[in-house]
Amino acid sequence: MAGAEIDRLMQIFARLPGLGPRSARRAVLHLLKRRETALDPFLSALTDVRDRVRSCSVCGNLDTCDPCAVCADPRRDPGLLCVVADVDDLWALERTRAFPGRYHVLGGVLSALDGIGPEDLSVAALVKRAAAQEVAEVILALSATVDGQTTAHYVADRLRDCSVRISGLAHGVPIGGELDYLDDGTLSQALRARRPV
Amino acid sequence: MAGAEIDRLMQIFARLPGLGPRSARRAVLHLLKRRETALDPFLSALTDVRDRVRSCSVCGNLDTCDPCAVCADPRRDPGLLCVVADVDDLWALERTRAFPGRYHVLGGVLSALDGIGPEDLSVAALVKRAAAQEVAEVILALSATVDGQTTAHYVADRLRDCSVRISGLAHGVPIGGELDYLDDGTLSQALRARRPV
Incomplete structure (x- = not known):
């Protein structure tokens, strides 16, 4: 259907975490339709990161x-x-x-x-x-x-x-979490580690 | 937190259809951790597509x-x-x-x-x-x-x-579609356009 280059790019996109064949197709088409406003900035940001980002030799960041x-x-x-x-x-x-x-x-x-x-x-x-x-x-x-x-x-x-x-790290009820939906382990941990209010 | 280059790439990723801030972060990290096996092929596929893909002057493909x-x-x-x-x-x-x-x-x-x-x-x-x-x-x-x-x-x-x-195109029941879940418009269309078996 589309050229081999487009197919290859879609396959590579689809291997990224969180993307599948369908979202890869949409992303590639989005980029191809917006060369100046999307594809070029994307490419330059990616090149920048490839050339300049390194692992920190102290902490690994x-x-x-x-x-x-x-x-x-x-x-x-x-x-x-x-x-x-x-x-x-x-x-x-x-x-x-x-x-x-x-x-x-x-x-x-x-x-x-x-x-x-x-x-x-x-x-x-x-x-x-x-x-x-x-x-x-x-x-x-x-x-x-x-x-x-x-x-x-x-x-x-x-x-x-x-x-x-x-x-x-402390274990307990996540902020915004409903007790109803919390697993037993977390709830009992939160109970044991209860704090004076 | 991360360098400005990584932030910029994550923002650009997050603007792609189907991705959000979270999946953009995961995708960028995935690429950064796999320079030779993921980032470089991604970059070269993207450059290929940028340089070689054009709109067909006849049909627009x-x-x-x-x-x-x-x-x-x-x-x-x-x-x-x-x-x-x-x-x-x-x-x-x-x-x-x-x-x-x-x-x-x-x-x-x-x-x-x-x-x-x-x-x-x-x-x-x-x-x-x-x-x-x-x-x-x-x-x-x-x-x-x-x-x-x-x-x-x-x-x-x-x-x-x-x-x-x-x-x-014909309208009707999608293959694999359950009648129960179909909207009234499609169902009545499919009924009107019924075909001999």
Whole structure:
């Protein structure tokens, strides 16, 4: 139907997370119909990112400078280190504007199923950073899944010899969440960890 | 949080049809984490399409050659001309492999709301093509919406002086469709147009 080039682009689009064949087709057509206003800016933004974005050699964040903007920010508390599985978790935490410290991206979580072992995660680099005198607390901001919590336990174990406080995110009722729809585990956790009002 | 380049790319991604801020973030991160296997092929496919895909000067299809592969195919019936609103409709019809003729892309449908009038559509070019001796039938494959049917009536009117048969797509129960869930209009149409089994 359309040329091989268009087909190839649609297939590549369809492999992106969250897109399927139908939305890929719509996206490609949207770009093709708006060359100057959509396709060209898209292409230049993509090229920019390809050429300029690198992994931060300190924390593993993605940025155009190395160390990244978070690591290089002198207003950040050097005593607080937040461990996340992936860059998207780092971005999610940054969007809250609630964390004044720095990050460490593990690059995934331990997973027997996916064959991800300790040597695939940047744990050694974390231990090295946590051993620095200025680090007082390491926050394990890992998902409340089996793999996430296994990883948290493993990382906590590896940090045992560093003289840092180790903490995890609080569990409980999500803001805006209805009790009715909450799973039993979360609800009982929220009950146990109840706080004076 | 991330660099300005990444933010810009995410915003551009989020403007594509079918994507939002969240899926844009996931797509960008997916590409950034897989430079060689995802970002580079994406970029080269996009550049190829930008540089090589043009509108067909005959029918309005998008392809790397002009006339497009459909117009240039000598096995296509020159007597059948299928009028579609947009390139995605042409692609949808081509995927069925059920149409042996050629196409004409109007470039939209008449719409008072969107300010799209007859002069915005390639109707004059269609009339010129339909006036050619070899064209025997023009099929109006336009959406069964108010705007689509208004456009079909307008196009049929403009084709009055050409000696061509004018037809439209059949209405009825979609294949796999349950009668229960069908709207009254479609159902009564399907009843009126009933066929001997």
